[in-house]
Amino acid sequence: MDMDGAAVLDFYYRPSNKNDFANSQTGFSLNDPRDNGGFGLYWPGKEAMLAELARVPAGRLERLGRPPLTSGAAPHRIIEGDNLAVLHHLQPELRGQVKMIYIDPPYNTGRGFLYPDNYRHSVAAYLALAGDTGENDDSGRLHARWLNMMYPRLLLARELLRDDGVLFVSIDDHEVHTLRMILDEIFGPDNFVATFPWQSRTSRQNDTDLSVQHEYVLAYARVRRRQQRRLTASNQDVWDRLPGFAVRPGPLIDERYSNPDDDPRGPWKLDPFDAPNRRPGLTYAITNPNTGETFWPPEGRCWRTGEDRFKELNGQGRILFGRRGRGRPQLKVFLREKAPFGEVPVTWLDGHRYGTARSGTQELQALFGGQAPFSYPKPTRLIRFLLEIATGPRDLVLDFFAGSGTTGQAVLELNRDQRSRRRFVLVQGSEPTGDARWPTIAELTRERVRRVLERDALVNQGFRALRWVPRGR
Ligand SMILES: C[S@@+](CC[C@H](N)C(=O)[O-])C[C@H]1O[C@@H](n2cnc3c(N)ncnc32)[C@H](O)[C@@H]1O
Structure with missing residues (x-):
């Protein structure tokens, strides 16, 4: 069925925010920075890009004819083609379905890899676009084309997210500032979740004056949850269904728990028995039975329970006065009672724990006989962390700048380890690699995923391979 662009967008775009406005030319809606006291990011070519939004590329997705890619079930998809066309094409089917999008777009470093990473205009082309007023600051020259490339893709990506879905974008200092601005515009600043600084290298680069060791992962929710973000004993039955996106707790770090007294209740750790704020009902004297010393809560704080509950806990052998019995009251907290609520994840992504650019390369080498194609x-590990904090066992994950397919591997490994059924859709263009074994990057994406499937004998984790074919080809 062919619809004209505006009709298609009308069909799949429903303003979800009272600040949304309808672009008069396209009927498309987005957060208008002009409603925000004129604060926003403008660049030459933005208007034309917005006007283009409604043009849905004509074409179709065709199944690639190299059966059988894998035997058994094929819950995943790898789509070859320009991601703008594919994102348009996926709208009717996947709108509001995706729990997590991770993308790692070209950073606009001005260098070239297997794929182009220079979105900068030449001075002449930029002046032609921006107009030569004699006053033009040409810094826009570096960013305009990249922004025009990213903006429509991010807008379409947001449409695919569930209300409790989230977008993660890897980026570095070349475009982090402009990306924040357009993500604020597209998602609304209230839906900003975090900037995760990721330690992309742990070694020092000595051929320059400052060794940059980090990149970022920006996170924006389709709708950021306002209340009850933390999973607790009191909301555990409904937490998953509460509106908006909240970060799932990570697995509990159990090295902090031990069982030196062979407590039959299992490994434990000691937590302070005091809690924030002054509360008269939670303020009373506690006497250390070994020393006779009396304790009150520290200045400005209270105990964490009332006196009756304290006595109950004491009777259960859960109050200790320090490891040697001569200090302040502390609470024995058991691993098994804490485990369901996990650990609150932190934004600082240490390279030793979450991997570095180098370890990413080593993983690829491990799959490709020592080569890194x-x-x-x-x-x-970086993507796995994002999957763990943002998705449940049956959720749909999308990466439309798939590259070598790291997201696919991370999903497969998590499914393997958790016996879960997360599904992925990867989209990757067909830039040539110059290597006959995988002549395009998309072929390399498929090859990597195939190798992981084979390595782990994942018979029911296959993928369908599709290609975007523009009309007329
Ligand atoms: C930085 S790489 C992603 C690397 C990936 N995260 C990995 O771990 O292998 C960006 C990828 O996006 C692809 N890409 C860039 N523009 C694209 C487009 N318009 N459509 C589809 N893929 C595109 C590039 O070919 C490149 O493979």
């Missing part, structure tokens, strides 16, 4: 793939 793609530069700077992300480490799977």
Whole structure:
């Protein structure tokens, strides 16, 4: 069925925010920075890009004819083609379905890898676009084309997210500032979740004056949850269904728990028995039975329970006065009671724990007999962390700048380890690699995923391979 562009957008775009406005030319709606006291990011070519939004590329997705890619079930998809066309094409089917999008777009470094990473205008082309007023600051020259490339893709990506879905974008200092601005515009600043600084290298680069060791992952929710973000005993039955996106707790770090007294209740740790704020009902004297010393809550604080509950806990052998019995009251907290609520994840992504650019390359080498057919793939541990904090066991994950397919590998490994059924859709263009074994990057994406499937004998984790074919080809 062919619809004209505006009709298609009308069909799949429903303003979800009272600040949304309808672009008069396209009927498309987005957060208008002009409603925000004129604060926003403008660049030459933005208007024309917005006017283009409604043009849905004509074409179709065709199944690639190299059966059988995998035997057994094929819950995943790898789509070859320009991601703008594919994102348009996926709207009717996947609108509001995706729990997590991770993308690692070209950073606009001005260099070239297997794929182009220079979105800068030449001075002449930029002046032609921006107009030569004699006053033009040409810094826009560096960013305009990249922004025009990213903006429509991010807008379409947001449409695919569930209300409790989230977008993660890897980026570095070349475009982090402009990306924040357009993501604020597209998602609304209230839906900003976090900037995760990721330690992309742990070694020092000595051929320059400052060794940059980090990149970022920006996170924006389709709708950021306002209340009850933390999973607790009191909301555990409904937490998953509460509106908006909240970060799932990570697995509990159990090295902090031990069982030196062979407590039959299992490993434990000691937590302070005091809590924030002054509360008269939670303020009373506690006497250390070993020393006779009396304790009150520290200045400005209270105890964490009332006196009756304290006595109950004491009777259960859960109050200790320090490891040697001579200090302040502390609470024995058991691993098994804390485990369901996990650990609150932190934004600082340490390279030793979440992998570095180098470890990403080593993972690829491990799959390709010591070779790395793609530069700077992300480490799977980084993507796995994002999957763990943002998705449940049956959720749909999308990566439309798939590169070597790290996201696919991370999903497969998490499914393997958790016996979960997350599904992925990867989209990757067909830039040539110059290597006959995988002549395009998309072929390399498929090959990597195939190798992971084979390595782990994942018979029911296959993928369908599709290609975007523009009309007339
Ligand atoms: C930085 S790489 C992603 C690397 C990936 N995260 C990994 O770990 O291997 C960006 C990828 O996006 C692809 N790409 C760039 N523009 C695209 C487009 N318009 N459509 C589809 N893919 C595109 C490039 O070919 C490149 O493979």
